[in-house]
Amino acid sequence: MVPAVNGDWLIRGRDGRLSAYALSGEAVHCRAERHPGGAWLPSRRMGGEQRLLPGLAVGQGADSYAHLVAWRPTPGGEAGLVHSTHFRPHLAPLDWLxxxxxxxxxxxxxxxxxAVDAEGRAYVFVRNRGKGVQTINQKERGGWNGWHDLKGSRVDEELVAVTGExxxxxxxxxxxxxxxxxxQQEPGARPVAADPLPVRVAPGSLSAxxxxxxxxxxxxxxxEGTLYAWRPDGDPIALIAAAGPGPVAVLRCVLEGHDCTLLAQRSSSGRVAFAAYPTEQESAGLWWTESGPQLPVGSRVALAEDAEGRVVAATSTADGELRLARQKEEPGLALAAWQVV
Structure with missing residues (x-):
């Protein structure tokens, strides 16, 4: 199942406010905190009146600006990609271009x-008609470079893009x-292909x-449902049985003074399952702990840190119900009760 949103749909903006993005019907909508840690504003439509097709990508740069990419219908039953930038949660984003x-x-x-590089340039990746991968990126001083063919064959629909440290x-x-x-081998360069990893993988299960x-x-x-972690130049490491289908939400955070990686996923029971372990120390082991109410199939899960550095978990259902649970001010990963916002 291809998700409605590809990327981190719950993000913290430059002003510390959290915002959540969703593709609802033929438009993208955003919910944002009125102030950091406060009540949430009503949902509002993003990018003008442009009608959109299914599938939204969200990426965030080091400047905390959100970059949104989606498909729009064009004449003759065809489609084209559009892009918008959202500078701050309480401001209107740019129109779709x-x-x-x-x-x-x-x-x-x-x-x-x-994904957005260190200079704030967005890089868009998408499968092409021949099931290879194409990319296009912003120029440093505005506008876009041309499309570039990254090759590949028989590629599944969902891609993952990420900006490293x-x-x-x-x-x-x-x-x-x-x-x-x-x-990328150097900043601003075109991405190049690395050696493929020959593994059996469930399509639509990637996160980075x-x-x-x-x-x-x-x-x-x-x-078979086993969740793996893999870093280039190493072998995949079996972690645990996945809690449910689809990709895990991932967040790097500090728990009890330790650099940890937190995973979250809608479990087969319908609740949100969490697991954590010391970052890049998969041998330490991990286990799932479930939290919150049962959610409908197709619900999305996201993780972020708020302005005070607390972990925030969010779920969004297909009908747009947004729930949040925020980390308590006590040791470990104790979450307060889930709240509908």
Missing amino acids: PIGHPNKKGERTGMPAV SGRVEAYATNPDGILRWH LPTSKEYTTLYFTDP
Whole structure:
């Protein structure tokens, strides 16, 4: 199942406010805190009156600006990609601006993914008509460079894009032979293909998290439901049975003074399952702990830190109900009761 939003849909803005993005009907809507840690404002439509097709990508740069990418319908039953920038949660975002089609024109080809480099330039990745991968990126002084073919074959629809602690952009995809990876070798350069990882992987199960200056850790599930962590130059590490289908939400945070990686996923029971372990120390082991009410199939889970550094977990249902649970001010990962906002 391809998610309604690709990327971190719950983010903290430059002013410390949390905001949550959702594609509802034919428009993107945003909810934001009135002030950091406070009540939430009503939902509002983003990017003007442009009608959109299914699939939204969200990426955030070091400047905390949110970059949104989606498909819009074009004449003749075709589609094109559009981009908008949201500078602060309480401000209106820019209108949607067209950035084209990976094959110049045609129908929607796949879920886009977006990452933002250290200079604030957005890089968009999307599957093309031939089931390879194309990319396009912003110029340093405005506008966009042309589309570039990254190759690849038989690529599944969902891609993952991430910016490492180095500020360089990476992208990942799956195909029947395993996992494909592209990465920048220097800032501003076009991403290039790395050696593929020959593993059995469930499509739509990828998520990625920068875990050190050297590495991004990729998480994926195999067809039997085992969750793995993998860093380039190493072997995949089996972690635990996945709590449920789809990708895990991932967050790097400090728990009891330790640098930890937190995972969250809608479990097969319908509740949100959490697990944590010391970052890049998978051998320490981890286990799932469930929290909150049962959620409908297709509900989304996200993790973020608020302005005070507390972990915030969020869920969003297909009908737009947003729930939050915030970390208590006590040792460990104790969450306050889930609240509808």
